[in-house]
Amino acid sequence: MSIDHLIHHYGYLAVFALVGAESLGIPLPGETTLIVAGAYAGRTHHLNPLLIFLVASAAAIVGDNIGYWIGDKGGYPLARRYGRYVRLDERKLKVARYLFDRRGTLVVFFGRFVSILRTYAAFLAGTSQMRWREFLVANAAGGVVWAAIYTTAAYFAGSTIMRESGTINLVIGIVALVVVVIVVLLIRHSIKRFADRAEAAYPGPLED
Numbered sequence: 001m002s003i004d005h006l007i008h009h010y011g012y013l014a015v016f017a018l019v020g021a022e023s024l025g026i027p028l029p030g031e032t033t034l035i036v037a038g039a040y041a042g043r044t045h046h047l048n049p050l051l052i053f054l055v056a057s058a059a060a061i062v063g064d065n066i067g068y069w070i071g072d073k074g075g076y077p078l079a080r081r082y083g084r085y086v087r088l089d090e091r092k093l094k095v096a097r098y099l100f101d102r103r104g105t106l107v108v109f110f111g112r113f114v115s116i117l118r119t120y121a122a123f124l125a126g127t128s129q130m131r132w133r134e135f136l137v138a139n140a141a142g143g144v145v146w147a148a149i150y151t152t153a154a155y156f157a158g159s160t161i162m163r164e165s166g167t168i169n170l171v172i173g174i175v176a177l178v179v180v181v182i183v184v185l186l187i188r189h190s191i192k193r194f195a196d197r198a199e200a201a202y203p204g205p206l207e208d
Contacts (some may be wrong), residue, residue, distance in 0.1 A: 021063065029171075073126075093127070106138075
């Protein structure tokens, strides 16, 4: 079942469900859903772009806060027990704690615009014990700005995007892959430096 089909038949509900699910940590195409919904509204006027923006913003905030809550209440034990399956070990958890302690607001805000961070930043913020009030402000700001940019751009380019949706989805996928590769390379390049700093800041095993 395609995203176009979901938007056509379920409208705002599809936007809320897919954006919210991606935000709480399930790898679903929330951003693509928002683009398709905005383009559909621009082409057909069957959906209201303001409502799409409001629904996507709410879904991003609600989903991220659920992800944060999961990370805060049980994320560290889960990460220690199952992290090896996604190559997440104690060393990387310390790096995450170090980054969220010092640049958590920036990571959460800008993470909304990067596919992997958009999916896992909230969980890692909770696991790393970032203060909820700081998380909420950064998360809400990022979610609102993200939803506004993508909804507006997709709405005004609606007819073009709908006509070339297959090509655009392919381009989005390629761009996302390139971004992921760049992020991974940057992380690998910096991981030892951050790992040394994190170990100095948090010697020994992290507490639950």
